[in-house]
Amino acid sequence: MNWEVIQSYLPLYEKAALLTLKIGWLGIAFSIILGFVCAIIRHYKIPVLHRIVGIYIELFRNTPLLIQLFFLYFGLPKIGIAIDAEFCGVLGLALLGGAYMAESFRSGLESIEPIQTESALSLGMSRTQTIWHVILPQAISSSVPAFVANIVFLLKETSVFSAISLMDLMFTAKDLIGLYSKTIECLAMLVIFYLIILLPVSIVGSIVEKKLRFAGFGE
Amino acid sequence: MSEVLIKIDNILKKYDDNVVLDGLSLDIHEGEVVVVVGPSGCGKSTLLRCINALEPIQGGMITFRGEKIDGRSKTITALRQKIGMVFQSYELFPHKTILDNIILAPMKVQKRSRADARKEAEELLDRVGLLDKKDSFPRQLSGGQKQRVAIVRALCMHPDVLLFDEVTAALDPEMVREVLDVILSLAKQWKTMVIVTHEMSFARAVADRIIFIDQGKIVEEGTPSEFFDHPKTERAQAFLQTFTFDKVEKEA
Ligand SMILES: Nc1ncnc2c1ncn2[C@@H]1O[C@H](COP(=O)(O)OP(=O)(O)OP(=O)(O)O)[C@@H](O)[C@H]1O
Ligand SMILES: [Mg+2]
Numbered sequence: 401m402n403w404e405v406i407q408s409y410l411p412l413y414e415k416a417a418l419l420t421l422k423i424g425w426l427g428i429a430f431s432i433i434l435g436f437v438c439a440i441i442r443h444y445k446i447p448v449l450h451r452i453v454g455i456y457i458e459l460f461r462n463t464p465l466l467i468q469l470f471f472l473y474f475g476l477p478k479i480g481i482a483i484d485a486e487f488c489g490v491l492g493l494a495l496l497g498g499a500y501m502a503e504s505f506r507s508g509l510e511s512i513e514p515i516q517t518e519s520a521l522s523l524g525m526s527r528t529q530t531i532w533h534v535i536l537p538q539a540i541s542s543s544v545p546a547f548v549a550n551i552v553f554l555l556k557e558t559s560v561f562s563a564i565s566l567m568d569l570m571f572t573a574k575d576l577i578g579l580y581s582k583t584i585e586c587l588a589m590l591v592i593f594y595l596i597i598l599l600p601v602s603i604v605g606s607i608v609e610k611k612l613r614f615a616g617f618g619e
Numbered sequence: 620m621s622e623v624l625i626k627i628d629n630i631l632k633k634y635d636d637n638v639v640l641d642g643l644s645l646d647i648h649e650g651e652v653v654v655v656v657g658p659s660g661c662g663k664s665t666l667l668r669c670i671n672a673l674e675p676i677q678g679g680m681i682t683f684r685g686e687k688i689d690g691r692s693k694t695i696t697a698l699r700q701k702i703g704m705v706f707q708s709y710e711l712f713p714h715k716t717i718l719d720n721i722i723l724a725p726m727k728v729q730k731r732s733r734a735d736a737r738k739e740a741e742e743l744l745d746r747v748g749l750l751d752k753k754d755s756f757p758r759q760l761s762g763g764q765k766q767r768v769a770i771v772r773a774l775c776m777h778p779d780v781l782l783f784d785e786v787t788a789a790l791d792p793e794m795v796r797e798v799l800d801v802i803l804s805l806a807k808q809w810k811t812m813v814i815v816t817h818e819m820s821f822a823r824a825v826a827d828r829i830i831f832i833d834q835g836k837i838v839e840e841g842t843p844s845e846f847f848d849h850p851k852t853e854r855a856q857a858f859l860q861t862f863t864f865d866k867v868e869k870e871a
Binding site (some may be wrong): 515516518519520521522523524525526529533534537538541 | 697702706772
């Protein structure tokens with residue numbers, strides 16, 4: 401290991417890590433919103449939409465992110481919609497993540513007994529009030545473990561962004577190896593930077609999970 | 620007799636081809652305590668669930684003060700506020716404290732202020748001896764305590780009638796009493812109630828009228844002493860028989 405090499409590469413890696421983080425968190429934020437909406441559509445079987453969402457979920461859960469990105473990045477311009485690489489990364493991650501988040505959140509919704517809904521309705525609450533005040537809070541907290549797993553998974557998936565020439569961590573590492581062949585240093589830094597990004601998520605995730613379990617409320 | 624509060628008129632309820640309530644009619648009067656008994660699966664819970672439109676009916680009509688009860692109508696949330704329900708499994712909201720469980724609907728549905736709802740909730744909790752539990756979560760309470768909270772939660776909406784569906788069936792025997800005492804005290808205050816129960820001595824004590832249902836129909840009805848002491852129909856006699864035990868004669 402050559403520390404000088406590592407030091408000289410550091411700024412490039414930092415820049416790449418920021419890009420990875422930016423796209424990663426934006427994509428994840430949108431994936432959570434998309435996942436919520438899709439899960440509710442699926443769970444409450446909203447006509448027509450519920451079939452469309454079903455197809456979307458199966459499609460995105462069963463194809464690799466790389467291929468999804470290729471379609472967005474190289475395919476869309478062919479039909480006249482050009483998007484830049486960063487936007488494409490966020491969109492790709494949001495669509496992939498949305499499908500996973502939807503399934504996690506739906507199983508959270510399904511874990512709540514229908515009689516909870518009836519109990520809220522019997523108090524005169526409307527459907528919307530029931531969903532908002534009674535069902536969602538319980539469903540969200542029971543989906544937290546799955547959410548955390550999804551977030552870690554999605555952050556890892558960002559490593560394929562280099563394929564659409566986003567200068568993320570993976571791209572930077574490959575590029576530097578190609579140029580100067582300091583393979584060991586480059587790979588070590590790649591691993592360490594990913595760990596720096598992912599470990600806090602896992603740790604915070606497991607703390608939140610424990611908190612929910614203790615402060616929590618399950619019968 | 621006092622005014623009819625709920626009129627159940629020749630209702631038909633089926634799940635697919637399975638007819639559960641078959642042309643059942645029943646009037647519930649203001650201030651009356653009606654206890655519904657019958658063998659398991661005869662449709663008692665279904666009847667209660669139809670009364671506040673948790674289940675749609677396929678024929679006949681249920682009215683509340685003359686207004687039709689229909690799960691799809693705009694007025695249903697207004698009607699449901701007038702019809703409180705307490706479930707066998709309590710169904711408190713596990714993510715909310717006891718106090719928040721009670722004041723959620725008064726605040727969101729009746730738009731009462733937090734302070735006002737809270738004041739009433741605390742008074743009611745005090746009456747059932749649970750004021751010190753107001754900041755606990757449901758999982759920290761015993762079954763009997765949870766059920767008393769569920770009753771308070773229903774009461775806090777000021778309903779005109781309360782429906783109880785086997786509210787002591789999930790409780791350990793030593794907790795049954797505390798819940799039944801609360802219901803008995805409501806009966807003394809002339810609350811209108813429809814109570815499904817398997818506790819026969821409680822039924823006898825609390826009821827103005829006993830309704831015996833079998834196979835989706837009312838087979839017999841009468842005052843507690845008519846029903847328990849002189850059941851007229853064979854089916855009612857057979858049903859009551861299941862609650863008595865003959866002295867075991869040990870073989871020599
Ligand atoms: N959601 C449902 N779908 C299909 N059938 C149902 C449903 N709910 C109840 N039933 C059927 O309706 C009938 C009456 O059920 P109900 O729960 O009203 O009985 P019950 O008198 O309350 O019995 P128990 O004393 O055991 O509580 C039963 O045969 C039951 O199988
Ligand atoms: Mg029942």
